[in-house]
Amino acid sequence: MDTIGEKLKKDRIEKGLTIGDLQRITKIQRRYLEAIEENDFDALPSDYYTRTFVRQYAEAVGQNPRPLLRRLEGKPENPNDLAIADPVKGSRKSKYDQTSRSKTFVRNYLPVTLLLLLVLAIFGTVIYAILLDSEQGPLIPTPEKTTVVKSEESSSVAQSEKTETSSSEETTETTKKEKEKEKTKELKVTEVLDSPQSVKYTLKSSASPHEIEFKGLDGPAWIGIQESGTTNMFYQYTLQPGETVTAEIPEEYDDVDIVVGASNNLSIGVEGKLLPFNKKNPVTGKKIVTLGFEGTKENKD
Template sequence: MANEATTIGQTLRQARLNKNLSLDELQQITKIQRRYLEAIEDGDFDSLPGTFYVRAFVKQYAQAVGEDGERLVAVLDGKASLEPPLPQRPQPERVKGSRKALHVEEAPKNPWIRLLPVIFFTLIAVTIIGVVIWMTIQDRNEDSLIKDPGSSVTVEQPVETSTSTSQAPVAESSSTQASTTESSEEQKMVITTTSNTQAEANMTITDATNPLSLEFESTAGRCWVGVMVNGGYVYQYTLETGDKQATTLPTDTQNATIILGASANVTVKAGGQELAFTDEGMAALRKNINLTIGYKATQ
């Protein structure tokens, strides 16, 4: 596996250089830490968090530089090779006699020999085109299984009401009524989902408390969690089954990205409200949740 890892790393690095991308630029595109990108290019897959992340990061890297991630993972598993074996051409035979005699004797005997390489590479091209068409059809079939989350989902906190007894003094009743009116006018945080796919969800949060708190709970298995603000990680943690963790975004953060290694294994809450980003048709794969945050107006 070491040789395959080194070859895959060299292939990805060359593809990155061909696109004139630096490791920092690639980190911004893939949301993968630079040290993991360097480990992939060096073939040091043991430095990655685990087998799941090796496959996920290789696919993400390959997609960013225009390589076939599925094929590279197959190479890593020993199910494919990076380059098809070249056809072995027959060694030329030495024929005694003059050039004129050689031309006269061989021309009518082997008219198809010159066409063999053309036929061989034509068959390879047809095979590759067939595989691409088949993979395109498979991708469309998988996309059709993902349910459309609809235009938006709004989650609101329950409305709190206050009551007063009929026997309370008139002054106290007036105070309670004023408090109830003020409470009903208090701004409530609202979470709106603008888009949601298997790989990425975009959500808008309005009237949030500043700073905004985030809570993570692993419910079905291990999951790596990262939080990025302004292109850098402000939080990273690997949750085990049953783990609960929390963090708070920097004050006045308006844009943040939550990266989940296995999105179906974890629930996420923002400001105490759960984010709806999973679906029955979505696999437990890496997923980014992009948050656009607006806060309550200060008086």
């Protein structure tokens, strides 16, 4: 007949478990498990732990521990102990921890749940009261008909003031539009050169100083303005999509170079007229737009 240790070891191997697996299941130290398999029960801390460890070992490998405990105590076998116990799943400590966590969860979240239910009940009561009041109508009923009494003199004065204000605004707007149209008519643009790298225009205009309008399109674009033939850059800006900025050309400059990065991401207008600088030879990168102004000096003289 196999000893207690031999029987337990054989059952463990049949279950396909290693000593390490058994240690994780029972939470018993490896040296104690090895001592049980070697029947070295003196290596265990006490008789109590010997009985406890043997019981846990047997239950872990699916064996009924009672016959083994009777043999351990030197008692004869009992036919009633033949039933096989279900294997344990975890140690007593893990079961205690699980129960403790459940109690802690209930203790922590039950007050919050009750408070939430109370808030919902109050909120529902307020909504019900509002609906009830709306069905009964407003506290101060709105009169079916409102009569406004106004003297003829005050009405006439107000109408006159309104007419004068409207007429003044229309006159100002009309004057502004006429000036813009006249300004655009005065500007004459002549294309001198158009290549993928550079474009040159001659502009005849009596306006001074000249204003250049840049408008962002689909992406950001960099702008730099300098006197033609020099590196004297007097204006730099990074234009964002949808943004519009205006740059003023100093009166002493007759020719300027507009250095543009990401040419397809902006439009250029001079005194209200757009320049098709990137239409014939479109590029997505750098381009130099040269503007030569004529008529400014004659206008100043």
